[in-house]
Amino acid sequence: MNLYIDTLLFTSNIVAPIFFIVSLGYLLMRLKIIDQGFIDTASKLVFTITLPVLVFMSISRMDFQAVFNPQLMGYFIVSTLIIVPFIWLFSHYFIKEPEDLGVFIQGSFRGNYGIIGLAISFNMFGNDGLALASLLLVCVIPLYNVLSVLALSLPMQQVSGPSITRPIKEIARNPLIISVLVALPFSYYGWGLPSAGDKIGTYFANLTLPLALLAIGGSLNLKSLRDTSGRSGWSTLIKLVIMPLVLTLGAWLYGFKGQELGILFVLFGCPTAAASFIMAKAMGGNAQLAANIILTTTLGSVITLSSGIYFLRLWNLI
Numbered sequence: 001m002n003l004y005i006d007t008l009l010f011t012s013n014i015v016a017p018i019f020f021i022v023s024l025g026y027l028l029m030r031l032k033i034i035d036q037g038f039i040d041t042a043s044k045l046v047f048t049i050t051l052p053v054l055v056f057m058s059i060s061r062m063d064f065q066a067v068f069n070p071q072l073m074g075y076f077i078v079s080t081l082i083i084v085p086f087i088w089l090f091s092h093y094f095i096k097e098p099e100d101l102g103v104f105i106q107g108s109f110r111g112n113y114g115i116i117g118l119a120i121s122f123n124m125f126g127n128d129g130l131a132l133a134s135l136l137l138v139c140v141i142p143l144y145n146v147l148s149v150l151a152l153s154l155p156m157q158q159v160s161g162p163s164i165t166r167p168i169k170e171i172a173r174n175p176l177i178i179s180v181l182v183a184l185p186f187s188y189y190g191w192g193l194p195s196a197g198d199k200i201g202t203y204f205a206n207l208t209l210p211l212a213l214l215a216i217g218g219s220l221n222l223k224s225l226r227d228t229s230g231r232s233g234w235s236t237l238i239k240l241v242i243m244p245l246v247l248t249l250g251a252w253l254y255g256f257k258g259q260e261l262g263i264l265f266v267l268f269g270c271p272t273a274a275a276s277f278i279m280a281k282a283m284g285g286n287a288q289l290a291a292n293i294i295l296t297t298t299l300g301s302v303i304t305l306s307s308g309i310y311f312l313r314l315w316n317l318i
Contacts, residue, residue, distance in 0.1 A: 008306040014119050015302050025217020034218055042215045047278045052179035054205035055141055060186035067135040076139055079247045084109050102152035103285040107293035108238040110144050111270030120266050125259050133263050145176045152283040212274040219291045232292040239297050240304040244269035262318035269305050271297035
């Protein structure tokens, strides 16, 4: 029981600052200290500059060769490519609006692994766990972004007309995918930025989460939360319960155990990433629905992540 309480408190300590900044954004918007212009500018700044810099800094500092694990990376890629089409098919049953469909799909699979996932992995397994968890960023960031671009752009073709080249162009010019490709040689060959460049990159990277969360909070309103409660509820159920349960069970049946199984559970069970709001807004999706999904999954993950870790340890699986 103490283990469950410790894990619950640790997860809460990670989620609480995120929820606080989102709430602050909501309050500042209501007090008219920030406005829609700020939200639009902040979202664009995060999407085009600060988030790509954060991704670059995270991957470029990682020793790729030291933590390379093809089985772990392969399972994540294959399992994600299997479950996302099922989410897509399910969502077609009750979502007809193109601007909502892609946001729902993205919110149901795209986890906040780079922030919450790495922190929990470090707490569970120390530096060895952090190194192994960081390796998955090389797969997580490009795969999640490619799938998110497809999820957001393909439904919109119902409005703009079919186009083969549009999704390809969206993927090719996505700043997050570009940042991964630029960072990989630095990680693989052990290159480093000059001291001044490293400091500048760190400054920009540190802007990402506060700006993104303030923009999310400013976009929230109680009416939109009520109107989209069914959709955000289903997305939260898929993201926090169905996806981690199914894919972690699959990982255990495949043969993963201990540290690897724990890291995969955290990866699949993380709340929806703040970047999903930024990308939805940039690509014409329903930004309010995206913000609502982030809020509900972030709050719900306090219980689901800590419960999952508790039971995995209780059953001696990690």
